[in-house]
Amino acid sequence: MILKSMMRLILTLGLFVMFWGGEARAQSCTFSATGVNFGAVDVLGSSPKDAAGNIAISCTAFLDLLSSIDMRIHLGDGSGGVSGSLRRMTGTATGLNYDLYQNAGRTTVFGGTYGTHGGSSLQLTGSGVLSLLTTTGVNVPIYGRVPAGQNTALPGNYLSSFTRNPLDVRVDYRTCSLLLICTNRTASFSFNVQALVSANCRVVADDLNFGTTGFLDQAVNGASAMRVTCTSGSSYQVGIGYGLHGTNVNDRHMQSLTGRRIAYQLYRNSGRSQTWGLLADGLTAAGTGTGATQNYTIFGRVPAQTTPPPGTYADTVVVTVTY
Known part of the structure; x- marks a missing residue:
C-alpha cells in the first residue's frame, strides 16, 4: 500500500510538471518603442508635419509547441489628453494637437479600448506572425501627424507621454500551442510624442x-x-x-x-x-x-x-x- 501511494504521487507530480512546462514555453514577449519626434513645427505653414516612431516586438518560444498567437496593441490618449477629435501635446497655455495612425496615409487612427480617444487597436495574428516574432522580431510603425491650421500655438516645447499605464499603452496577447494549451498575457511599454514650435x-x-x-x-x-x-x-x-x-x-x-x-x-x-x-x-x-x-x-x-x-x-x- 505504501509503495502504490508513492507511485501515484510520483505520477501525479510528473503530469503537473509536463503541463506547467508547456505553459512556460507559451512564453511572454518583450516590447520597446522609439518616440515620435516631430522636431520643429511651423504652425504658420499650410501643410501638416509628419513623423514616425516604432514599436519593436520579439518573443522567444519553442516553435515546435507553439502554433499561433493573437496580439492587440492599444494606444490611449497620452498624458496630454485629447482636444476634440485629436490627441494633444502640452507645454504652453495653448497646447498642440496631433494624432497617431497605423498607416502611412494617416487615415486609420491608432487607438484602442483603454482610452477615451477612440480609434482602433492594431492586431497581429497567425502562425506567420509568430514565426517572425520568435526569429527576427517585428517592427510596428507609429505614424504621427501635427495638422496645419494651429497658428495660435505659442512658441515652446510640447510633449505627450505614453507611460506603462493601461490607459496609455496596453498589449493583450494570447499564445496557443499545438496541444491547445493557451496563455493570456498583458504587457506595456512607454514612449514620448514631442514637438518644438519656434517663433516665426x-x-x-x-x-x-x-x-x-x-x-x-x-x-x-x-x-x-x-x-x-x-x-x-x-x-x-x-x-x-x-x-x-x-x-x-x-x-x-x-x-x-x-x-x-x-x-x-x-x-x-x-x-x-x-x-x-x-x-x-x-x-x-x-x-x-x-x-x-x-x-x-x-x-x-x-x-x-x-x-x-x-x-x-x-x-x-x-x-x-x-x-
Missing part, C-alpha cells in the same frame, strides 16, 4: 505704383499693402531697406534704364511724417504676433523735383521682419 514670421508686400505723371512740379503720393504673420506672442519689428540705389534712409531713388533717377520716400503713417527705415535707424513698425495676418500700409511719396526725361523708373526694396 512671414511677410508679403504688394508693389507700390506711383502711376504716370507728366511733371514732378508737385508731390506724387502712392500706397501699398503689406501683410505680416507671426507666431502668437512673438514681438517683432518691421523695417524697410534703402533700395537698390540708396545709401541711407533719406537716399532712396528709382532709376530708369538709362540711369536717370527720381527721389522718393516711404512712410509709416498717412501724414507721411514718420519715415520707414531699418531697425538700426530706429524707424520700424513694432507689433506682437497673434498667429493671424496683421495688415500694414506703406505710404510713399515722390517729392517735387526736377522732372527727368520720360521713361519707366523703378526700385526694389527689401522688407525685413526682426523677431
